[in-house]
Amino acid sequence: MNKLNTKMFQMSFTNLVKQPKEVITQFMNSFDIVLTDCDGVLWLAEEPIEGSAEVINTLKELGKRVFFVTNNSCKIRDDFVKKAKKMNFKCEKDDIISTAYLAAKYLKSKGFQKKVYVVGAKALSQELELVGIKSIGVGPDAVQTSFKNTLEEFKADPDIGAVIVGDDEHFSYVKMFKAATYLSNPDVLFVGTNSDEQDPNRYDYIVPGTGTIIIAVKTAAQREPFIVGKPEAYIADFIKNEYGMDPKRTLMIGDRCNTDILLGTRCGFQTMLVLSGITTFKEATQRKQSKKQEEKDLVPDVYLEKLGDLLAYMN
Ligand SMILES: [Mg+2]
Numbered sequence: 001m002n003k004l005n006t007k008m009f010q011m012s013f014t015n016l017v018k019q020p021k022e023v024i025t026q027f028m029n030s031f032d033i034v035l036t037d038c039d040g041v042l043w044l045a046e047e048p049i050e051g052s053a054e055v056i057n058t059l060k061e062l063g064k065r066v067f068f069v070t071n072n073s074c075k076i077r078d079d080f081v082k083k084a085k086k087m088n089f090k091c092e093k094d095d096i097i098s099t100a101y102l103a104a105k106y107l108k109s110k111g112f113q114k115k116v117y118v119v120g121a122k123a124l125s126q127e128l129e130l131v132g133i134k135s136i137g138v139g140p141d142a143v144q145t146s147f148k149n150t151l152e153e154f155k156a157d158p159d160i161g162a163v164i165v166g167d168d169e170h171f172s173y174v175k176m177f178k179a180a181t182y183l184s185n186p187d188v189l190f191v192g193t194n195s196d197e198q199d200p201n202r203y204d205y206i207v208p209g210t211g212t213i214i215i216a217v218k219t220a221a222q223r224e225p226f227i228v229g230k231p232e233a234y235i236a237d238f239i240k241n242e243y244g245m246d247p248k249r250t251l252m253i254g255d256r257c258n259t260d261i262l263l264g265t266r267c268g269f270q271t272m273l274v275l276s277g278i279t280t281f282k283e284a285t286q287r288k289q290s291k292k293q294e295e296k297d298l299v300p301d302v303y304l305e306k307l308g309d310l311l312a313y314m315n
Pocket residue numbers: 037038039040041254255256277
């Protein structure tokens with residue numbers, strides 16, 4: 001999908017709720033489909049962000065099609081529905097577009113008939129199973145006695161036709177070795193869920209994101225993966241094919257410029273940043289002032305302190 005320059009509003013990091021009422025109303029009427037990121041927009045880990053459920057539910061009542069779009073590959077869609085409902089979001093399974101689900105649908109769309117070696121969470125193997133694809137690899141797999149013994153004992157499964165790499169708390173040298181070995185066959189497909197460098201956490205720790213695992217595997221394999229998550233456009237192509245979508249009448253809401261907003265820019269969506277998550281006001285301001293196009297692509301059309309601020313303008 002190419003970047004389109006046909007947006008209805010030519011705004012750049014504009015505080016939406018500081019605009020005249022008619023501009024806000026025009027903006028609200030300018031989209032039919034909403035893609036919203038989850039963590040940092042709707043909730044922070046297990047805590048709902050005040051007002052987000054009311055805004056999402058009102059958007060649905062107004063007839064907007066809302067998709068919950070997440071790079072998290074550690075949950076199946078049913079788990080997301082449960083989590084969203086617990087926080088009072090009106091949400092059905094078909095509203096959830098997660099990367100474990102997308103990876104499974106991607107292989108299915110290719111007519112994939114073989115088995116997958118998964119570097120990732122159980123959710124990945126469960127989503128594959130739901131589309132009828134078998135997999136191996138989930139769970140701990142570390143050196144037992146010595147790596148030399150691991151090499152001697154390893155028997156490659158001849159049925160493996162794809163390697164999917166997602167978030168994996170059990171990621172190990174052994175898994176990297178097995179993934180790269182399978183990928184030495186050029187017919188084996190290489191799919192990654194997302195490239196996030198770090199994952200949000202409630203502590204002041206650095207939690208490595210899926211991107212770090214993918215870089216390790218691709219460095220060993222000397223191959224590039226097909227990434228299904230944000231900011232890659234596959235997610236938008238998927239929604240377009242499954243449900244239909246006019247990019248110009250689509251709004252992307254996110255808290256992270258280098259995934260959420262970049263996806264929106266690449267696909268020609270309108271973009272809204274909320275400051276309740278990763279990207280700060282200062283970072284977004286610096287990007288707006290930058291002369292580099294790659295920085296400008298990360299600048300949202302509009303922003304809000306938090307999604308709930310919209311509620312007062314939705315009647
Ligand atoms: Mg987020």
